[in-house]
Amino acid sequence: MSQILDFQNRNSKSWMDGKEKKPNIYFMRAKFEVDDEFYTSYHEIRKEMEDYEEYFKNKIIICPCNDGFRSNFYHFFNLNFQKLELKKLITTTFNLNDPKAKGTKIEVTENGITETELQGRGDFRSDEVKELIKQADIIVTNPPFSLFRDIIEIAIEENKQFLIVGGTYSITYKKIFELYKQGKIWLGNNQVQIFTRPNGTKKRFSNISWFTNLKSVKHLEPIKLTKKYRYNEDKYPEYDNYKIIEVTNYKNIPIDYYGVIGVPLTFFLRHNPAQFKILGCDFEIKDLYPELVKWDYKENNTRSAVLNGQEMFTRIIIQRKSGLKPRAMLKNQI
Structure with a gap:
């Protein structure tokens, strides 16, 4: 489940502000509108997670931008709990449609599944959810596009490993780019293409990636260069x-x-x-x-x-x- 952004209070800017670029117009519009809820498919999650299975053993995974039992992040880690040898799975929910609704916490351990009402709405930026993040080892989530930098900032501050979905262009943000040059963040192995909207419709993008600080075999291999500049x-x-x-x-x-x-x-x-x-x-x-x-x-x-x-x-x-x-x-x- 993703969360809504208070756009009037947000003042962070990217290096791209004011530049006449040619991005995917629909995606960029979603970034600045309240309507930026896109849910990741089970297939896309499984495809990326397969490359990092070694990191999950005996670890606590938290998915802090979740949609409860309907979330594909919850489905993937719950169904593969034993295979991945997880210690615990924590997911928190945020009700986008009801500002008075309390968030919920779902925990999965080898002893079963428990669901608990949170004191607040379940905003991942709240102190309540940040305390849960501190308990975890790895953050795996798809935040609203507009809140991508917020979850990255928390992950870096808390020194957590992470796999977080965001717009590929986000790597040009000044702070994100500096993290990249410092070797603290890089893109995952696959781009994420198919998303589900809250109304059940599908949307395809060509510019969404995983951002992570987990190494995989693919990133240890050089790009195979076969083209020639001379005569071309x-x-x-x-x-x-x-x-x-x-x-x-x-x-x-x-x-x-x-x-x-x-x-x-x-x-x-x-x-x-x-x-x-x-x-x-x-x-x-x-x-x-x-x-x-x-x-x-x-x-x-x-x-x-x-x-x-x-x-x-x-x-x-x-x-x-x-x-x-x-x-x-x-x-x-x-």
Whole structure:
């Protein structure tokens, strides 16, 4: 179960505020409206959890943005309680439709299932639910899109392991991006595509990911590079405003290019820090690496990467690990 956001009181901003990007309009609208309730499917949960089973043994799992016995997070961990050798499962509920309703706590142990009424509504930001989070080892949940940063902040403050669903673009938020560069958070192994609305209808997204601090085998493997830049330069155009080439998919990163590259956010699904260095997001490159800005854009630069006159959706700027500074491998183009 997710929770409603008091939008008038929220004042946190992302690096994307005020930027004319081209995101999934429906998803971005959901982020800022009260209607941001999307429930994760059992299949999507099982698909991701299979890669982390070793972490669950003898652990307390908490799902603090839950929908009671109807939640697929509850179903998955309850049905697989013995297989995963869990110590305890805790879920808390929040009644979106009734502001006077008390939340509930459901606990599953080897001795059975108990349901207890909470003193408050079950908001995961409340002291009551935070105390339950402190008792747990791993947070697994799908918060409302609008409250993603709140649950991440709690997880980091309480030093908890976590698997949390959020918009892939969230990695460009300043605090989230800093956590990524510090090695404290990264994207999981799969994107989440199918969600159920409170009215029972389905909605498909292409930009939702798992955020976690749990390692898996996939993140220890380098990206297999099979494409070549030489003789295929036309497939890797430079941005209008940056001396950086565009690579439309991490699978297309050329094996023979050591210059600076712009890739979409999905690159984080397979990023191995030992293979690629993150230089930053496109809209901070002007300040961090002014030598990468083409001369005619230095005075009037959109900051976001521009290709053929069109502003790109957020690009992550990367370079192969080689010990060289970015300027050393640049083509001499202005």
